[in-house]
Amino acid sequence: MELLYRSTRGTGEPVTASRAILQGLARDGGLFVPDEIPKLDCPMEKLSGMSYQETAYEVMKLFLTDYTEEELKDCIRRAYDEKFDTEAIAPLAKVDGVYYLELFHGATIAFKDMALSILPYLMTTAAKKNGVENEIVILTATSGDTGKAALAGFADVPGTRIIVFYPKNGVSPIQERQMVTQKGENTFVVGIRGNFDDAQSGVKAIFGDRELEKELSQAGFQFSSANSINIGRLVPQIVYYVYAYAKLLEGGEIKDGETVNVTVPTGNFGNILAAYYAKLMGVPIGKLICASNDNKVLYDFFRTGAYDRNRPFILTSSPSMDILISSNLERLIYRICGADPKKDKELMQALAGEGRYEITEEMRGQLQDFCGYYASEQEAADMIAKTWRSTGYVMDTHTAVAACAHEKYAADTEDGTKTVIASTASPYKFTRSVMEAIDRERFSGMTDFELVDELYAVSGVDVPKAIEEIRIAPVRHNNVCETADMENMVRRFLGME
Numbered sequence: 161m162e163l164l165y166r167s168t169r170g171t172g173e174p175v176t177a178s179r180a181i182l183q184g185l186a187r188d189g190g191l192f193v194p195d196e197i198p199k200l201d202c203p204m205e206k207l208s209g210m211s212y213q214e215t216a217y218e219v220m221k222l223f224l225t226d227y228t229e230e231e232l233k234d235c236i237r238r239a240y241d242e243k244f245d246t247e248a249i250a251p252l253a254k255v256d257g258v259y260y261l262e263l264f265h266g267a268t269i270a271f272k273d274m275a276l277s278i279l280p281y282l283m284t285t286a287a288k289k290n291g292v293e294n295e296i297v298i299l300t301a302t303s304g305d306t307g308k309a310a311l312a313g314f315a316d317v318p319g320t321r322i323i324v325f326y327p328k329n330g331v332s333p334i335q336e337r338q339m340v341t342q343k344g345e346n347t348f349v350v351g352i353r354g355n356f357d358d359a360q361s362g363v364k365a366i367f368g369d370r371e372l373e374k375e376l377s378q379a380g381f382q383f384s385s386a387n388s389i390n391i392g393r394l395v396p397q398i399v400y401y402v403y404a405y406a407k408l409l410e411g412g413e414i415k416d417g418e419t420v421n422v423t424v425p426t427g428n429f430g431n432i433l434a435a436y437y438a439k440l441m442g443v444p445i446g447k448l449i450c451a452s453n454d455n456k457v458l459y460d461f462f463r464t465g466a467y468d469r470n471r472p473f474i475l476t477s478s479p480s481m482d483i484l485i486s487s488n489l490e491r492l493i494y495r496i497c498g499a500d501p502k503k504d505k506e507l508m509q510a511l512a513g514e515g516r517y518e519i520t521e522e523m524r525g526q527l528q529d530f531c532g533y534y535a536s537e538q539e540a541a542d543m544i545a546k547t548w549r550s551t552g553y554v555m556d557t558h559t560a561v562a563a564c565a566h567e568k569y570a571a572d573t574e575d576g577t578k579t580v581i582a583s584t585a586s587p588y589k590f591t592r593s594v595m596e597a598i599d600r601e602r603f604s605g606m607t608d609f610e611l612v613d614e615l616y617a618v619s620g621v622d623v624p625k626a627i628e629e630i631r632i633a634p635v636r637h638n639n640v641c642e643t644a645d646m647e648n649m650v651r652r653f654l655g656m657e
């Protein structure tokens with residue numbers, strides 16, 4: 161049976177998975193959602209013996225029903241290969257009684273690799289299937305990690321170009337260096353004078369510009385998105401929650417059917433939504449704990465039912481979570497308002513206009529699976545130091561926010577359910593913040609690359625290839641622009657001035 165996708169805001173015709181992936185965002189500005197969440201049709205016991213690639217096929221075939229078995233397996237094989245530094249692809253580390261699902265073993269050492277290593281293949285396959293002859297231009301706003309992972313995924317992929325906008329002063333030095341040294345004739349990186357929300361809104365505006373779309377088409381281009389609004393990002397992210405449960409079962413850590421909680425450091429709400437979809441597919445997940453940093457708009461939302469972005473945007477040491485407009489929340493809103501595109505649109509228009517909306521009591525009643533917690537800068541830093549001292553395990557700043565959220569949740573509720581924490585980045589990606597959390601006095605005077613060596617000394621974890629590479633790589637991109645000039649930058653890169 162074919163699973164179709166429709167826009168959260170529209171009355172437009174539903175489309176196939178491959179069309180939804182090609183398009184990225186629906187034409188009415190909504191996000192594509194599947195008509196239903198399919199149930200896993202392979203028993204957990206069988207999944208427990210499978211490799212990551214095999215699990216990926218079992219999950220993705222249920223969502224991407226218009227891809228043939230051969231196409232999908234081919235995409236999976238090319239994505240999850242030696243680019244990952246471990247055969248497990250997403251290994252679990254048991255530390256202090258909780259399970260860290262390490263999602264940072266890919267090419268750019270953040271969890272975005274999990275989906276962005278496969279998206280280029282899903283997209284070029286989709287283009288072929290649908291007879292698309294235009295060159296596909298990936299337009300991406302990044303809070304730091306998506307940009308590099310998308311660049312790495314799409315670099316020199318025939319038939320594609322990629323343009324990445326990042327907040328010039330809103331990413332870590334290592335994140336910035338990773339992006340501006342990106343190779344590939346089809347890559348273009350631009351820092352904007354603004355924050356992530358400005359970058360994301362600018363990209364959305366370009367997507368929504370019908371005039372530009374026509375011009376592009378005449379020049380032989382069409383846009384798509386590598387942000388987590390693309391369903392081709394979300395589906396591959398469901399895989400590792402299924403896999404994590406299966407591996408806990410295989411390792412004898414849990415009994416078949418035992419409930420497990422999941423804690424996710426959240427920004428755009430993509431990763432945690434994938435965990436929710438895994439639950440809806442039948443994985444025995446209990447609570448989904450949504451962890452925020454000081455930009456705690458989601459924490460407030462789960463507490464009060466009001467989503468309100470009217471607040472200062474705070475730059476934190478977990479920059480990939482510095483977000484006040486969590487795009488993927490729209491998919492959850494659509495679901496809890498009874499799949500009513502009118503209601504969804506009304507709320508999203510309120511968000512775009514007044515910067516806030518409030519959901520009904522009835523809708524709130526459907527959020528029982530979720531709860532929100534947040535960690536301050538100090539709490540997250542203390543968590544890094546405390547865990548390192550007591551166990552030797554060094555986590556990154558984003559993961560630390562989640563570990564704090566888990567700790568607060570457990571203290572509040574006395575819920576002792578086993579917990580998987582999504583570990584979203586290697587500590588090597590946020591070396592300065594991590595090392596200063598461990599010992600500010602000792603490390604604050606050192607350069608970023610000196611800190612890399614110090615991190616190796618304290619953790620004993622090998623320096624990832626991704627870091628070794630940027631030590632010497634030359635800067636290839638030095639474009640900076642105002643938010644208002646983003647469209648011009650796009651034209652420039654495409655030679656359409």
Ligand SMILES: *Cc1c(COP(=O)(O)O)cnc(C)c1O
Binds near residue numbers: 306428430432584585
């Ligand atoms: C992107 C990112 C997040 C947030 O994930 P969302 O899917 O946007 O909620 C958390 N941590 C890291 C390291 C990230 O790169």
